[in-house]
Amino acid sequence: MVDILHRTGIKSSPAEVYAALTSTEGLAGWWTTDTQGKGNDLGGVLKFRFRAGGFDMKVLELDPGKRVLWEVVDGPAEWIGTHVVWDLDQADDYTIVLFKHQGWAEPVEFMHHCSTKWATYLMSLKSLIETGKGAPHPDDVMIDNWD
Amino acid sequence: MVDILHRTGIKSSPAEVYAALTSTEGLAGWWTTDTQGKGNDLGGVLKFRFRAGGFDMKVLELDPGKRVLWEVVDGPAEWIGTHVVWDLDQADDYTIVLFKHQGWAEPVEFMHHCSTKWATYLMSLKSLIETGKGAPHPDDVMIDNWD
Numbered sequence: 001m002v003d004i005l006h007r008t009g010i011k012s013s014p015a016e017v018y019a020a021l022t023s024t025e026g027l028a029g030w031w032t033t034d035t036q037g038k039g040n041d042l043g044g045v046l047k048f049r050f051r052a053g054g055f056d057m058k059v060l061e062l063d064p065g066k067r068v069l070w071e072v073v074d075g076p077a078e079w080i081g082t083h084v085v086w087d088l089d090q091a092d093d094y095t096i097v098l099f100k101h102q103g104w105a106e107p108v109e110f111m112h113h114c115s116t117k118w119a120t121y122l123m124s125l126k127s128l129i130e131t132g133k134g135a136p137h138p139d140d141v142m143i144d145n146w147d
Numbered sequence: 148m149v150d151i152l153h154r155t156g157i158k159s160s161p162a163e164v165y166a167a168l169t170s171t172e173g174l175a176g177w178w179t180t181d182t183q184g185k186g187n188d189l190g191g192v193l194k195f196r197f198r199a200g201g202f203d204m205k206v207l208e209l210d211p212g213k214r215v216l217w218e219v220v221d222g223p224a225e226w227i228g229t230h231v232v233w234d235l236d237q238a239d240d241y242t243i244v245l246f247k248h249q250g251w252a253e254p255v256e257f258m259h260h261c262s263t264k265w266a267t268y269l270m271s272l273k274s275l276i277e278t279g280k281g282a283p284h285p286d287d288v289m290i291d292n293w294d
Binding site for chain 1: 149150152154155238239241243245247254256258259260262263266267270273288290292293
């Protein structure tokens, strides 16, 4: 099993970052405008849609201001059963986001793509909170011939 | 051992991407303006400097238009002995860059940071080649409280 790892620091409170990871409005502001479901509903399913498909995430853990954990229950075969983990902490004037997309079976080329794409979405999350404007799909950053 | 993985697609030829990874002018255009050494000199050492230190990379493999491999010989303790690998291929109108920063001893928090930061530098490489303007240090994208 292999993992995608990222870290960003956002000049904001953990509560504000947590809200952007658990509210439909927040998620739609940095990941995809086509977001359905309740991110603050433990055991519920979030549906994220993009130009070429999407992901359904079951909300497995919610610790306000500290942690959000999703399990991928539908989407690309390589994603199903993987976990997306958001751990929040404070340092200096920042909320530190430690991100993990855990449990890939193999380090396939698609995983390389997703690692880079996640980084652009983390920058979108940071921008949304710090400036009020993110870059969610369909206005996301194009990184290669796949998306 | 754990690895950082990324993928980008650049609307350009493999030769042009290879040049940006092996010429001092190319490297200075997307990674850091403070680049010394010869990237096309097998066995030579490239010195990359940033606001908070830098990295010395020994050029271990050069396959024009296909592959560049560096070994980190000086820099942060976590980086020493790791390998940075650039594999190039063609797909559609793109040169595909498969990037690996291989051989981290542990998935420490600094590795999360470096994963995100590498993604922003890959976007800088893409931008340099597609538009003529990259975002090398000291004009790099700030991702968190560390850099």
